[in-house]
Amino acid sequence: MCVIDHAAKPAEKVRISGGGRCNFTNIHTTPANFLSENPHFAKSALARYTPWDFCDLVARHGLTWHEKTLGQLFCDQRSGAIIQMLLDELDAVNGTLRLSTSLSEVRHADGRFHVETSGGALIADNLVVATGGLSIPKMGASGLAYDLARQFGHDIVSTRPALVPFTFTGALKDTFSGLSGVACPVDAQAARGPDFHEAMLFTHRGLSGPAMLQVSSYWRETEALSIDLAPGWSVVDALNEAKANSPKQRLSTWLSGHYPDRLAAEIAGWPGVPGEKQLANLSRAETDQLAITLKKWRITPAGTEGWRTAEVTAGGISTDGLSSRSLESKTVPGLYFIGECVDVTGWLGGYNFQWAWASAAAAGEALASH
Numbered sequence: 001m002c003v004i005d006h007a008a009k010p011a012e013k014v015r016i017s018g019g020g021r022c023n024f025t026n027i028h029t030t031p032a033n034f035l036s037e038n039p040h041f042a043k044s045a046l047a048r049y050t051p052w053d054f055c056d057l058v059a060r061h062g063l064t065w066h067e068k069t070l071g072q073l074f075c076d077q078r079s080g081a082i083i084q085m086l087l088d089e090l091d092a093v094n095g096t097l098r099l100s101t102s103l104s105e106v107r108h109a110d111g112r113f114h115v116e117t118s119g120g121a122l123i124a125d126n127l128v129v130a131t132g133g134l135s136i137p138k139m140g141a142s143g144l145a146y147d148l149a150r151q152f153g154h155d156i157v158s159t160r161p162a163l164v165p166f167t168f169t170g171a172l173k174d175t176f177s178g179l180s181g182v183a184c185p186v187d188a189q190a191a192r193g194p195d196f197h198e199a200m201l202f203t204h205r206g207l208s209g210p211a212m213l214q215v216s217s218y219w220r221e222t223e224a225l226s227i228d229l230a231p232g233w234s235v236v237d238a239l240n241e242a243k244a245n246s247p248k249q250r251l252s253t254w255l256s257g258h259y260p261d262r263l264a265a266e267i268a269g270w271p272g273v274p275g276e277k278q279l280a281n282l283s284r285a286e287t288d289q290l291a292i293t294l295k296k297w298r299i300t301p302a303g304t305e306g307w308r309t310a311e312v313t314a315g316g317i318s319t320d321g322l323s324s325r326s327l328e329s330k331t332v333p334g335l336y337f338i339g340e341c342v343d344v345t346g347w348l349g350g351y352n353f354q355w356a357w358a359s360a361a362a363a364g365e366a367l368a369s370h
C-alpha cells in the first residue's frame with residue numbers, strides 16, 4: 001500500500017483538531033448526526049465500525065482519552081499521538097507514505113490505475129481517494145477528490161462551507177462586534193435543521209460557538225435563524241416569580257441576573273423591551289412580549305466566514321454512485337472514495353473523524369477480501 005499526500009506533514013487536520021487534543025470520535029454517533037442527500041447511506045459503515053472500535057485501536061496503542069461533553073472523546077496524549085498511531089498502523093502493514101508528492105494525472109486502463117505523481121508513475125489495482133474537502137485551503141485542502149470523481153463519471157452534490165461562523169453586516173455587525181467575546185447557552189435552529197442546545201459566542205464579525213457552527217451546516221443563504229435565548233426555562237414564569245419576590249427590581253437588573261452584563265444591557269435597549277421599568281409595573285402584554293423576544297429571536301446572517309475557517313465541507317461526491325457497504329464506485333471497479341470528500345457531513349463533536357474512520361474501515365475490509 002502506498003499513501004500519497006501533497007502536504008509536507010501527515011494528517012494536518014488531525015493535528016489541529018479539537019484544539020490540539022483531537023476529538024477523535026463521539027460515543028453517541030448515529031446516522032442522524034450526519035447530513036447527506038441520502039440519510040441512509042452512512043448507516044452500513046457506521047454500524048460496522050463504531051466509536052468503540054476506534055477506542056479499542058487507541059487503547060491498543062497505549063493511549064488514553066476522556067469525555068469532555070456531549071459524548072466527545074479527546075485524546076489525553078494530544079493529537080500528535082493519534083497521528084503517530086496512524087503512522088504505526090500503516091507501518092504494520094508495510095505501507096509507505098510519500099509526502100510532498102502531488103498527482104498530475106490518473107488513468108484507468110486495462111483494469112488498473114495509472115497514477116502520475118511528482119515522484120514518478122505508479123500502477124495499482126485499486127485507488128482509494130481520501131483527499132478530503134475544501135475547508136481551510138491554506139492547510140492543503142484541494143478539490144482533487146471531486147475532480148477525480150467527475151473524471152470517472154460521478155455526480156457531485158454542490159459543496160458549501162459547514163461548521164463555520166456566521167457573518168453579519170450593518171447595524172447587526174456593529175452590535176455583535178460590541179458584544180465580542182460574550183457567550184451564552186441557546187437553542188438554535190436553521191430553517192431545515194434540528195435544534196441544537198449549545199453555547200453561542202458573539203464575535204467581531206458575527207456569531208460563532210458550537211450552536212452556531214452546528215446550525216451553519218443546515219443554513220442556506222438568505223434564511224433566518226431561530227434562536228431561543230432562554231433555553232429550557234420559561235421567561236414568563238421566571239418574571240412572575242421575580243415580580244413577586246422583588247417587585248421594585250428593574251427589568252435591566254433582572255436581565256443581568258440571566259445574561260452576561262454586556263448582553264443584558266444590549267437586550268434591555270432592544271425595541272419593545274422596557275429595561276428601566278420596575279418588574280411590578282410590567283404589564284402582562286409586556287411580559288408576554290419579552291418572552292417572545294427572548295425565546296423566538298430571529299436573525300438573518302449575511303453569510304459565513306467561508307472556506308477559510310469552515311471545519312468541514314457539506315455536500316461532495318454523490319452517494320448515488322457509491323456502494324454504501326464498501327465505498328467503492330458502482331461504475332469503476334477498484335475506485336473508492338472515503339472520508340470528507342463523500343456527501344456525508346457530521347455534526348460538530350467528533351462525528352467527522354468517526355465517519356473518516358468508519359468509511360476507511362469499510363473500504364479496507366472490501367480491499368482485504370479481494
Ligand SMILES: Cc1cc2nc3c(=O)[nH]c(=O)nc-3n(C[C@H](O)[C@H](O)[C@H](O)COP(=O)(O)OP(=O)(O)OC[C@H]3O[C@@H](n4cnc5c(N)ncnc54)[C@H](O)[C@@H]3O)c2cc1C
Pocket residue numbers: 004005006007010011012013014016017018019022023024025101102103130131132133135136139140141142143144310311312338339340341349350351352353354356
Ligand atoms: C480546525 C479543524 C478542526 C477540526 N476538529 C475536528 C474534531 O475535533 N473532530 C472531528 O471529528 N473532526 C474535526 N474536524 C474535521 C476533520 O478534520 C475532517 O472531517 C477529517 O480530517 C476528514 O478526513 P479526510 O481523511 O477525509 O480528509 P483530510 O483529513 O482533510 O485529509 C486529506 C488529505 O489529503 C491531502 N490532499 C488534499 N488534496 C490533495 C492533492 N491534490 N494531492 C495530494 N494530496 C492531497 C491533504 O494534504 C490531506 O492530508 C476539524 C477540521 C478542522 C479544519
